[in-house]
Amino acid sequence: MxxxxxxxxxxxxxxxxxxxxxxxxxxxxxxxxxxxxxxxxxxxxxxxxxxxxxxxxxxxxxxxxxxxxxxxxxxxxxxxxxxxxxxxxxxxxxxxxxPSELDDGQRALLARVVEAVRAVVDAHAGTHLELKPAGAVIHTRSAARDVAAQASRLVEDGPGAWDGVRALRGKEVVELSVVExxxxxxxxxxxxxxxxxxxxxxxxxxxxxxxxxxxxxxxxxxxxxxxxxxxxxxxxxxxxxxxxxxxxxxxxxxxxxxxxx
Known part of the structure; x- marks a missing residue:
């Protein structure tokens, strides 16, 4: 154009x-x-x-x-x-x-988030985990559509609903962050x-x-x-x-x- x-x-x-x-x-x-x-x-x-x-x-x-x-x-x-x-x-x-530094509480929460998202990824073929300084991301583009939907829902409804966690859903990703x-x-x-x-x-x-x-x-x-x-x-x-x-x-x-x- x-x-x-x-x-x-x-x-x-x-x-x-x-x-x-x-x-x-x-x-x-x-x-x-x-x-x-x-x-x-x-x-x-x-x-x-x-x-x-x-x-x-x-x-x-x-x-x-x-x-x-x-x-x-x-x-x-x-x-x-x-x-x-x-x-x-x-x-x-x-x-x-x-701001680039997490406090002790945020670091502890991030460790729990990563563990929870990793468990979902390990149970859902075609998804993968990306780690970020303040969050964890599940990618679902390579997964079967029903698997992608289930994995995204488990992340959003699980750790994504915890106090102190912000869930962002994008195209084929769900990102959880411990900062606003x-x-x-x-x-x-x-x-x-x-x-x-x-x-x-x-x-x-x-x-x-x-x-x-x-x-x-x-x-x-x-x-x-x-x-x-x-x-x-x-x-x-x-x-x-x-x-x-x-x-x-x-x-x-x-x-x-x-x-x-």
């Missing part, structure tokens, strides 16, 4: 963003900058999107952030972020402006941090495809010029929608043209 084929109201909103004194561009990675793949380690941003991100990071008055459910090490590996890009991982539990974190809070923290540095509240553009991105969409303020873009199908709080990561490439290339003009 060329920029001209993007929805006209979206192009109009992006044109207004171009006049802002400060801009924060934030994007989920998987399903937005990169197509969804069977093996998470094989995900890479589309070349046109990667090139546009490189250009935008070097643009005056623009900050660029990747806001992902991946653990930080995984996000760095697959995204190869350009110098100057802000990174938020684990749905806001890791990254720029995020979500993409909306992380996005607001980035916005406020940039506002303190520049003295100007940045206008925010956020694009995401997953249900966990809805927290970020709900944190936006369209009346202040913010723009939310849902990628793909599904109910959303975002004001705008595009279909595929290729459409996001067109959106990014359009942002390069209007912000560097």
């Amino acid at each position: 060329s920029a001209g084929a993007l929805p006209a109201p979206l192009l109009e909103a992006l044109g207004s963003v171009a006049t802002a004194r400060s801009v924060l561009l934030a994007f989920d990675f998987d399903g937005v900058l990169a197509p969804i793949v069977e093996q998470p380690g094989g995900a890479r941003a589309l070349p046109a999107s990667a090139s546009a991100i490189d250009e935008l990071v070097r643009t005056d008055r623009v900050a660029v952030a990747l806001v992902s459910g991946r653990a930080m090490d995984s996000l760095r590996e697959v995204s190869g972020p350009p110098e100057g890009a802000l990174l938020v991982a684990s749905h806001g539990a890791e990254g720029d402006g995020v 974190a979500d993409k909306g809070s992380a996005l607001l923290a980035l916005r406020d941090r940039l506002a303190e540095r520049s003295g100007t509240r940045p206008v925010v553009v956020y694009a995401g495809d997953d249900v966990t991105d809805e927290d970020a969409f709900r944190a936006l303020e369209p009346g202040a010029g913010d723009v939310g873009v849902k990628v793909g199908e599904g109910e959303t709080a975002a004001e705008f929608r595009v279909g595929t990561p290729e459409d996001v490439s067109a959106l990014l290339q359009h942002l390069v043209s209007v912000l560097r003009a």
Whole structure:
């Protein structure tokens, strides 16, 4: 899709963003900058999107952030972020402006969570466990559909319901975290941090495809010029929608043209 084929109201909103004194561009990675793949380690941003991100990071008055459910090490590996890009991982539990140390109670709770999720994974073929600094994730993409549904339900209704545990359900994953974190809070923290540095509240553009991105969409303020873009199908709080990561490439290339003009 060329920029001209993007929805006209979206192009109009992006044109207004171009006049802002400060801009924060934030994007989920998987399903937005990169197509969804069977093996998470094989995900890479589309070349046109990667090139546009490189250009935008070097643009005056623009900050660029990747806001992902991946653990930080995984996000760095697959995204190869350009110098100057802000990174938020684990749905806001890791990254720029995020406290990195757990207290003793959180560490003990995390150990119990990991043990419980591992037991579910061991009993359900095709699922696997991912460990994060503040949480544990069950991945179900490679499991039979009935197995995936049962495993997800056991994690959500079991350790996901414990006091002090936050459960986040995304596409083929259930993530349990022992810290209060979500993409909306992380996005607001980035916005406020940039506002303190520049003295100007940045206008925010956020694009995401997953249900966990809805927290970020709900944190936006369209009346202040913010723009939310849902990628793909599904109910959303975002004001705008595009279909595929290729459409996001067109959106990014359009942002390069209007912000560097």
